[in-house]
Amino acid sequence: MSREADQDADAQQDGDTLPTPPAPPHPDHEAKDETGADAQRGEKGAAPAPSGLRSGEDREERAIFTATREDGAPKAPRLASEASQANRAPRQARGTSAKPTQRARQTQLPLFLALVLVVHLPVFLREVWNADEAFVAVQARALDGGAGGFYEIVADRKPPLLPALYLLVHQLAGNATVWVMHGLALAAHLATALLLAAAARGRWGGRAGLVAGLLYVVGSAGLSPEDAQAANFEVFALPAVAAAVLLADRRRFAAAGGAAAVAALTLQAAGGVLLPVLWLAWRAAGRRGVLSAGGVFLAVVGAAAARVGWADFWFWVVFGNGGYTNVSGAWDRVALRGLGGLGIFLLANLGAVLLAGADRARRGRGDLWLWLVVAVAGVCTSLHFFGHYFLLLLPPVVLLAARAAATRPRLPLAPLGYGLTAAAVFVALALVWPAGKDRHAELVAERVRARTEPGAAILVWGMDPRIYWWSRRPAATRFLSAGFMTNFGGGRDASRVGERFAPEGVWRDFEADLRRRPPALVVDDSRGAPYAPDRIGRFHRYLLAGYRPVEVVDGSVLYARQPAAAGAAARLR
Numbered sequence: 001m002s003r004e005a006d007q008d009a010d011a012q013q014d015g016d017t018l019p020t021p022p023a024p025p026h027p028d029h030e031a032k033d034e035t036g037a038d039a040q041r042g043e044k045g046a047a048p049a050p051s052g053l054r055s056g057e058d059r060e061e062r063a064i065f066t067a068t069r070e071d072g073a074p075k076a077p078r079l080a081s082e083a084s085q086a087n088r089a090p091r092q093a094r095g096t097s098a099k100p101t102q103r104a105r106q107t108q109l110p111l112f113l114a115l116v117l118v119v120h121l122p123v124f125l126r127e128v129w130n131a132d133e134a135f136v137a138v139q140a141r142a143l144d145g146g147a148g149g150f151y152e153i154v155a156d157r158k159p160p161l162l163p164a165l166y167l168l169v170h171q172l173a174g175n176a177t178v179w180v181m182h183g184l185a186l187a188a189h190l191a192t193a194l195l196l197a198a199a200a201r202g203r204w205g206g207r208a209g210l211v212a213g214l215l216y217v218v219g220s221a222g223l224s225p226e227d228a229q230a231a232n233f234e235v236f237a238l239p240a241v242a243a244a245v246l247l248a249d250r251r252r253f254a255a256a257g258g259a260a261a262v263a264a265l266t267l268q269a270a271g272g273v274l275l276p277v278l279w280l281a282w283r284a285a286g287r288r289g290v291l292s293a294g295g296v297f298l299a300v301v302g303a304a305a306a307r308v309g310w311a312d313f314w315f316w317v318v319f320g321n322g323g324y325t326n327v328s329g330a331w332d333r334v335a336l337r338g339l340g341g342l343g344i345f346l347l348a349n350l351g352a353v354l355l356a357g358a359d360r361a362r363r364g365r366g367d368l369w370l371w372l373v374v375a376v377a378g379v380c381t382s383l384h385f386f387g388h389y390f391l392l393l394l395p396p397v398v399l400l401a402a403r404a405a406a407t408r409p410r411l412p413l414a415p416l417g418y419g420l421t422a423a424a425v426f427v428a429l430a431l432v433w434p435a436g437k438d439r440h441a442e443l444v445a446e447r448v449r450a451r452t453e454p455g456a457a458i459l460v461w462g463m464d465p466r467i468y469w470w471s472r473r474p475a476a477t478r479f480l481s482a483g484f485m486t487n488f489g490g491g492r493d494a495s496r497v498g499e500r501f502a503p504e505g506v507w508r509d510f511e512a513d514l515r516r517r518p519p520a521l522v523v524d525d526s527r528g529a530p531y532a533p534d535r536i537g538r539f540h541r542y543l544l545a546g547y548r549p550v551e552v553v554d555g556s557v558l559y560a561r562q563p564a565a566a567g568a569a570a571r572l573r
Contacts, residue, residue: 105198112193112213116186119221119423122229122430123182126438129230132388134465137178138480140166141469151312155478155509159317160308161265162236175472178231185231188239193217195242196395196402202249204406211412212402215352218419219394222348225430227387234391237263237270242395244273245371248280248293256281257293261300268317269378269392271301276371315503338385345390348422351415352401359404368403372396384489440554441466447553448473448521451560457517461533462525462556463488477513485510485539486531497530499538507538514542522547522559 128134139154144167146153150160169184170177193213201209220235221228244259256277264271274297281289305313346353359365375392379385405412441464448458448471457476460467465480483489487501499507522543526532533540547559 108197108210108213109194112197112217113190115214115217116190116193119218119427120186120189120229122225122427122433123185123231124179125431126435127178128438128466128469130226130232130388131464131466132232133178133181133230134469135480136163136166137170137181138465138468138475139163140170140177142475142478143167144170149312150308151316151478152309153478154480155316155484155506157316158233159265159268160304160313161262162233162267165236178469181231185235188235189217189220191239192220192242192395195239195246196398199242199246199249200399200402200406202246204403207411208402208406211405211416212398214416215349215398215401215419216394218416218423219349219352219398220391221423221426222419223344223390223426224387225426225433227391228426229430230388232388232391233267234270234388237266238391238395240266241270241273241392244277245280245367245395248277251284251289253277253281253285253289253293254296257296258300260293261297261304264297264301265304269375269381269389272374272378273371275374276367279367279370334383334385338380338383341379341385341387341390344387345393348426349394349397349419350422351418352397355404355412355415356397356400359400359407361403361407365400365403368396368400372400437464438466440556442470443554444523444525444556444558445470445472447551447558448523451550451558452520456520458521458523459514459519460523460525461531461539462523462527463529464525467523467525476517476519477510479506479510479513482526482531486536488529488531497535499536518546518561520561522561524557524559527555 123129128137135156139156140163142154143150143163150163154163156163165184166177166181169180173180193216196216197209197213200212240259240263244256244263247253247256247259257274260271260274260277263273274293277293278290281293285292372393375396378392379389382389401415405415444467448467452458452471452473454472456473458468458471458473459476460480461482463481463483468475468480479485484506485502486497486499488497524533524543533543543559547561549557550560551558
């Protein structure tokens with residue numbers, strides 16, 4: 001259909017105002033009602049469309065004026081108030097009433113909630129599932145009472161919204177922050193399932209909504225337990241992602257742009273949902289819709305950048321990650337890591353993928369395919385392919401599957417059964433998942449507490465911030481991992497690890513942090529990794545000048561500060 005344009009002036013006929021036609025349905029909606037089909041075929045007895053409607057307008061608009069009775073006589077036109085009432089629920093599937101829709105919502109909420117609790121029950125078996133959770137929790141502790149801009153207190157390559165949420169929870173829950181965030185992660189999964197179900201139900205009916213919600217919940221458990229059960233950035237970005245598409249479906253383009261901005265401020269890759277939102281806005285409202293969605297998106301992101309500092313925001317969120325994404329000399333590792341992550345995702349969601357592929361319709365899926373392409377690009381952007389990245393693929397996949405389900409005479413039990421079985425396997429895996437990294441961090445943290453006073457700053461030269469979190473000691477620097485100073489990261493070899501590969505200005509800021517707050521204890525947690533102190537000359541000299549080894553704990557070396565050498569230790573040369 002053509003894009004929506006400004007309506008012509010109100011037509012007058014016999015002194016009466018013609019009824020106002022309702023808004024056209026979703027641009028990709030292909031369902032046809034009986035009267036609309038009759039109007040298109042031009043059956044006898046159909047009243048001509050009034051002059052206020054252009055030729056080529058949507059069939060649903062003409063059907064208001066062309067509906068006929070069973071005996072063939074034309075019905076009287078609906079009043080403007082009736083047409084306005086129809087406008088208020090443009091997303092309701094044709095042939096359904098409000099009562100079944102309401103019943104579906106009331107039924108799906110407890111169903112999805114019960115399923116979320118089952119497949120994510122292991123989340124409460126341990127406090128920290130991966131380093132990301134500890135990283136953001138330590139950031140929240142530093143921000144709570146810290147002075148200065150966000151990126152001056154904590155450095156991160158992520159936007160500031162999730163750390164701000166962790167900060168709010170830390171102010172309320174203190175050392176129980178991560179446990180509370182686990183509960184909020186379950187709420188985020190439930191919200192995403194309900195929003196996807198609402199989007200599918202509005203497009204294709206109740207069965208599609210049920211399938212979308214169920215496939216999302218079981219698919220969200222289908223990753224490595226460290227990725228599926230953690231309160232990660234992706235988990236908290238997806239409700240905003242799903243909300244953006246749902247709001248665009250309902251032609252609330254300004255709100256959709258705002259939701260896309262919230263997604264982008266949680267995780268950069270999640271902001272790609274703006275493209276399908278703009279697609280829907282353009283198809284439904286043309287330039288006006290695009291400007292509305294895009295303008296609000298830019299305004300919200302700009303306000304957040306101004307709040308935390310323009311220069312720091314753009315550096316850490318956008319422009320300062322060039323070295324982190326460089327894969328020179330490690331293409332083989334990157335490819336294997338990417339294929340492995342994709343394989344796990346496909347194994348867990350094979351039923352949804354095959355169901356989506358079974359839909360042979362050529363139209364009505366443009367925004368979903370664009371969404372999937374954008375999600376794939378988001379997964380690939382950093383070329384690190386951590387398992388939780390692949391969660392971004394799940395929403396567009398389950399909506400494509402839901403569309404296919406809506407064309408079938410019965411509920412697709414095979415894909416749903418496969419998803420439930422796969423989820424059960426991953427949940428069982430989570431129940432027995434080894435906690436080796438946890439035990440190491442707990443041992444080291446215990447010795448750190450024994451050797452330092454509460455409030456004494458420490459420095460962990462490693463990649464796992466669990467030691468900071470469990471030792472309950474503040475970090476001496478804004479950089480919570482050695483990766484910032486050495487460019488070390490997951491899935492990379494040692495070819496691009498070293499001082500010269502660090503982002504510009506990091507070593508300067510690192511030295512300023514250590515001068516301002518010299519650590520009472522340094523923990524070398526490298527354990528032979530490419531960023532070990534003896535391979536990073538600048539840090540090695542700093543360590544030898546001001547610290548002496550006092551203990552080895554499970555392979556990690558603890559260095560105590562030498563007061564007599566404090567001045568020398570404060571310089572990184």
